[in-house]
Amino acid sequence: MIKRIVLLIAVLTLSTSCVVVKEYEKVNLSDPDMVLADRKTDRNITTAHSYREAASGANGGKTGGGCGCN
Amino acid sequence: MKHISLLILAVLSLQFVDAQTQDSTQVYKKRVLETTEVDFLSSYYTQDGDNAAVSGGIGTEELTDVTATFIVSIPLNDDDVLTIDAGVSAYTSASSSNVGAFDGDSPADPFVASSGASESDLWTNLTGAYSHSSDDRNDIWSAKISVSAEYDYFSLGVGGSYSKLFNEKNTEISINGNVYVDTWNALYPTELRPFADGGNGLSSNLFTQNTIIGNTNYNPDFTTFDNEGRNTYALGFGFSQILSKKLQGSFVIDLVQQDGLLSTPFQRVYFSDIADSFIENFQLADDIERLPDSRLKIAVGGRLNYYINETFVVRTFYRYYTDDWGIKSHTASVEVPIKISDKFTLYPSYRFYNQTAADYFDVYEGHLSTDEFYTSDYDLSKYSANQFSFGASYTDIFTKFHIWKLGLKSIDLKYTQYDRDNTLSANIITAGFKFIMD
Numbered sequence: 111m112i113k114r115i116v117l118l119i120a121v122l123t124l125s126t127s128c129v130v131v132k133e134y135e136k137v138n139l140s141d142p143d144m145v146l147a148d149r150k151t152d153r154n155i156t157t158a159h160s161y162r163e164a165a166s167g168a169n170g171g172k173t174g175g176g177c178g179c180n
Numbered sequence: 181m182k183h184i185s186l187l188i189l190a191v192l193s194l195q196f197v198d199a200q201t202q203d204s205t206q207v208y209k210k211r212v213l214e215t216t217e218v219d220f221l222s223s224y225y226t227q228d229g230d231n232a233a234v235s236g237g238i239g240t241e242e243l244t245d246v247t248a249t250f251i252v253s254i255p256l257n258d259d260d261v262l263t264i265d266a267g268v269s270a271y272t273s274a275s276s277s278n279v280g281a282f283d284g285d286s287p288a289d290p291f292v293a294s295s296g297a298s299e300s301d302l303w304t305n306l307t308g309a310y311s312h313s314s315d316d317r318n319d320i321w322s323a324k325i326s327v328s329a330e331y332d333y334f335s336l337g338v339g340g341s342y343s344k345l346f347n348e349k350n351t352e353i354s355i356n357g358n359v360y361v362d363t364w365n366a367l368y369p370t371e372l373r374p375f376a377d378g379g380n381g382l383s384s385n386l387f388t389q390n391t392i393i394g395n396t397n398y399n400p401d402f403t404t405f406d407n408e409g410r411n412t413y414a415l416g417f418g419f420s421q422i423l424s425k426k427l428q429g430s431f432v433i434d435l436v437q438q439d440g441l442l443s444t445p446f447q448r449v450y451f452s453d454i455a456d457s458f459i460e461n462f463q464l465a466d467d468i469e470r471l472p473d474s475r476l477k478i479a480v481g482g483r484l485n486y487y488i489n490e491t492f493v494v495r496t497f498y499r500y501y502t503d504d505w506g507i508k509s510h511t512a513s514v515e516v517p518i519k520i521s522d523k524f525t526l527y528p529s530y531r532f533y534n535q536t537a538a539d540y541f542d543v544y545e546g547h548l549s550t551d552e553f554y555t556s557d558y559d560l561s562k563y564s565a566n567q568f569s570f571g572a573s574y575t576d577i578f579t580k581f582h583i584w585k586l587g588l589k590s591i592d593l594k595y596t597q598y599d600r601d602n603t604l605s606a607n608i609i610t611a612g613f614k615f616i617m618d
Contacts, residue, residue: 133348138425139428141487143485143525144428146428146429150219150221151221151594154221154223154249154610155596162227164509165479165501166436166479167477175360175411176326176362177330177335
């Protein structure tokens, strides 16, 4: 598992040199729907998941603590 | 000599212009947040199912929750933002009402809500966060502190994060850490309380005023928890990368260590090797769930978003989760925002989730009294879940509609249907309103 994660990080890191998108070329990437995170209005849905599901984390939501839930 | 003087003058002039440009950049650098923003988020959540953990894996899971949250982001200067997040969540729950199953007006029954004091509760939270960005916006620091409380739980949290952007802001790496110091005010099932140290057992009012049927020699071996604290230490790493003019992705690892009281004190367990005792239709607990006092969670997630054209975007998410309680889980979701005009966007989405069971889970009467750890909480069982959502968003970049000095920038509405393959289903309606200060 750890080896796979390290390998993935290495691949992602190496990929950074493949392309550089200039600021003026980021108009599509700046679209609000392209944000690499849950929408703010989805927060209560993510919180409900943290109560009802054993898994949590890696999604910007609760990972434990702060409530008598997960 | 004259040429040398001119050259020196030209160099000095260029340096002056350059210095002016740098100064201008510093003076007129874009603010991290232009003006104060206010988000109001609300949700209405309902669920039902037949496997309530409070009644040992059988009984109604009916629950209703209403949540309201204000998030106010205030720019303190060009670089610093203060965010205040205040929320309240009120719920009524049939299953938690059965912590005290015998204080209602109708006969006690795991499939019927009691009208006792544990029927409802209020969760409140206040979080303050401060973030600072460097002049070139390539370094971002943040710190936060949070406090939350409900009737039987109190939490204090502190955290911080650091993000670094480089490669012309095509690449971002981040690290974050959070610590929560929580305390239970443990509530136990009412029929077990007389059997704790100092209790008067079957001489208590509950048993003198009600008749035990089935095994009339009800005598659970019950002890309360000595330690009611729960500490959580979370460490997260993030990496995001622009992959093309239309594609970007991110990768996140979260490591979480929890210590202390990780059991929920009011969740009953029934053993298969102990004869059953009842009051009315409600089976008396043999014990409460007992879980290890330590848990290590590892979650690895990734997102990949692709801008197809002016109408469609594809947002994807995948997460793998594992912990040392034996749970492994996969989560995958896809959302396709559809811009139907410059103001309206539709958000259909689908999410799949599955998990294996915790080593300590078993069904109603599946455990033995000789087991060290046990729970019949179906949130820790093996199951799969499907979730369908449909949302709509209205955006007015000119903020024509006003409330006081706040202009309405966007409205988001969403309906979500969530179904597990073990009878639990839930519906969530969420609404979000975003205002910006004039």
